[in-house]
Amino acid sequence: MKTSIATVSLSGTLVEKLASIADRGFDGAEIFENDLLSAPQSSAEIGRVMVDLGLACTIFQPFRDFEGLPPELSERALERMRRKFAVMDDLGTDLVLLCSNCSPEASGERNRLVDDLGRIADLAGKHGKRIAYEALAWAPHTSDHRDAWSLVRDVDHPSLGLCLDSFHSLSRQIPSSSIGDIRGEKLFIVQLADAPRLDMDLLNWSRHFRCMPGQGDFPLAEFAAAIRRIGYEGYWSLEIFNDRFRAGSAGQVARDGLRGLRVLEDQSKRLAGLPPSLTAPVEPQHVEFIEFAASHAEAQEFSRYFAALGFVEVGRHRSKSVVRWRQGDINLVINSEPEGLAHSFDIVHGGSVCAIGLAVNDQQAVLERAGALDVQRFEQPVAPDEWAIPAVRGIGGSLLYLVDGSSREAMWNSEFPEPVSASQPRSDLTRVDHIAQTMQYEEFLSWLLYYTALFDMTKTPQLEIADPMGIVYSQAVETPSRGVRFTLNGSMAANALSSRFIHNYFGAGVQHIAFASSDVFGAAERAAEAGLPMLEIGPNYYADIEARFALDPALVERMARLNILYDRDKDGEYFQFYSRAVAKRVFFEVVERRGYDAYGATNATIRLNAQSQHREPAGL
Numbered sequence: 001m002k003t004s005i006a007t008v009s010l011s012g013t014l015v016e017k018l019a020s021i022a023d024r025g026f027d028g029a030e031i032f033e034n035d036l037l038s039a040p041q042s043s044a045e046i047g048r049v050m051v052d053l054g055l056a057c058t059i060f061q062p063f064r065d066f067e068g069l070p071p072e073l074s075e076r077a078l079e080r081m082r083r084k085f086a087v088m089d090d091l092g093t094d095l096v097l098l099c100s101n102c103s104p105e106a107s108g109e110r111n112r113l114v115d116d117l118g119r120i121a122d123l124a125g126k127h128g129k130r131i132a133y134e135a136l137a138w139a140p141h142t143s144d145h146r147d148a149w150s151l152v153r154d155v156d157h158p159s160l161g162l163c164l165d166s167f168h169s170l171s172r173q174i175p176s177s178s179i180g181d182i183r184g185e186k187l188f189i190v191q192l193a194d195a196p197r198l199d200m201d202l203l204n205w206s207r208h209f210r211c212m213p214g215q216g217d218f219p220l221a222e223f224a225a226a227i228r229r230i231g232y233e234g235y236w237s238l239e240i241f242n243d244r245f246r247a248g249s250a251g252q253v254a255r256d257g258l259r260g261l262r263v264l265e266d267q268s269k270r271l272a273g274l275p276p277s278l279t280a281p282v283e284p285q286h287v288e289f290i291e292f293a294a295s296h297a298e299a300q301e302f303s304r305y306f307a308a309l310g311f312v313e314v315g316r317h318r319s320k321s322v323v324r325w326r327q328g329d330i331n332l333v334i335n336s337e338p339e340g341l342a343h344s345f346d347i348v349h350g351g352s353v354c355a356i357g358l359a360v361n362d363q364q365a366v367l368e369r370a371g372a373l374d375v376q377r378f379e380q381p382v383a384p385d386e387w388a389i390p391a392v393r394g395i396g397g398s399l400l401y402l403v404d405g406s407s408r409e410a411m412w413n414s415e416f417p418e419p420v421s422a423s424q425p426r427s428d429l430t431r432v433d434h435i436a437q438t439m440q441y442e443e444f445l446s447w448l449l450y451y452t453a454l455f456d457m458t459k460t461p462q463l464e465i466a467d468p469m470g471i472v473y474s475q476a477v478e479t480p481s482r483g484v485r486f487t488l489n490g491s492m493a494a495n496a497l498s499s500r501f502i503h504n505y506f507g508a509g510v511q512h513i514a515f516a517s518s519d520v521f522g523a524a525e526r527a528a529e530a531g532l533p534m535l536e537i538g539p540n541y542y543a544d545i546e547a548r549f550a551l552d553p554a555l556v557e558r559m560a561r562l563n564i565l566y567d568r569d570k571d572g573e574y575f576q577f578y579s580r581a582v583a584k585r586v587f588f589e590v591v592e593r594r595g596y597d598a599y600g601a602t603n604a605t606i607r608l609n610a611q612s613q614h615r616e617p618a619g620l
């Protein structure tokens, strides 16, 4: 697959954009005219920069408002086009993008459109140039790629072809099967963008909300597969108009773009019956362990919470200052080593989660996919007799260990041989239900793509949750069998809990951990008795759910006493309670799912308000 990205997708000056694009490994770049107009370099100099960087100029764009104009305007537009050909010579491209006409002066009369497109194609041909005609979704006359194709087909000129842009086609829900009618050699360029499904006007949706393949809701794999089936051999070019991306790091956006493109390449090849280009994604089975970095004092605080929740310290590492707590299938590891990654993590963030271990049945497959998708591998020296667990970098510099599902018992026995406590863990908590990670709003889509690209995981729709200090965006990524679930949270509001977390914590990280229980009432009862600092929920909530869900008053009374929250949907019922936060950072949740598959989003507002009671007066 020949890859490209439009310069309009990234932040920075034109030369910086091109450097980031080349750095990440794209084959080419679309030069957006505005970027060129505002650059201090001449077009010839930009052309040389691209050659030096090894980037092809895949297309020069856009050229607007040509076909269907009154004759005198049409002549002027032709002259404008002629001048652009000189710029294209400097840039080293023969391809220019012509957007369907949006001018109020344009006619939609078909014969005129065919004639005009024929004239501009002739002109291009004389200059050795080619024109890719694109139907803008909001254009008054040609807004559908099927219409654009019928014009291109009827003009039937070697210098006129089509540009397919997934945004314009999929925002209008044009069936991708219609691409089958296009002749492959007449498709001059493919532009790709994903987008969230939004109910808004097409132009603003396109100019502000496009995102990288895999970050939105469009059926891009079908779109791309249909293009493969007609034998398209040209560039696949990302064209992402998004305010957030243009405000963010060009390197990160370019990396995510290429990551999304590689995944799309693989998915579309599989759909089109071609050999896949990536190792198939692996479904992580479950969370094998969660590792906390903590000083000795912080370790005591964590231990107090763990013990109250029914965990027991079952082992000490044979050579390191690391202990293992256990209950059910949950392993919590506290690392208080005076050096190494956990220690650096503790210095930066304070006691917190520095690593997560996911059990997988094919470590090698995950590593291969990580390598192909530019996910950073983490390697550290291991002692000769130490169990080496491969890891990749995750959120906020934390680690994601890939634990071999078949040898995990042997791993625990070898690394934590010493039994510590004679007492048995309670059986209130069975497994890790989900892990909530909080990040800057700007990183949100990036981490969403990280999980869904690397693993066999899909995302739920994005939710907006009302924090008393602003809106928090929340979205989950989960495996098909729900063995692993992460919820991602980010906010633009400076004082929302998620933003206070990032501020307090110096970066993105795990904000809470939810454990599954098959007896949430018993678990809450015993945790409270054992002194777990509970998050208290006010009485109005309980009056409301009793009425809203027609619940038995005796049950509601019990929930109120134990601070248990409730939700119900078509699938089933959800019960949940929360601890207070350890050192104002990480907190714990216990959930019982009775057929329910979501995360109690309506209760998140209640929880955020309850937590906001504990906010420090300074606003932290």
Ligand SMILES: O=C(O)c1ccc(O)c(O)c1
Binding pocket: 061, 062, 097, 099, 134, 136, 165, 191, 206, 207, 239
């Ligand atoms: O929003 C626009 O005007 C615009 C311009 C060029 C494109 O290729 C496009 O898809 C949209």
Ligand SMILES: [Mg+2]
Binding pocket: 134, 165, 191, 239
């Ligand atoms: Mg486009």
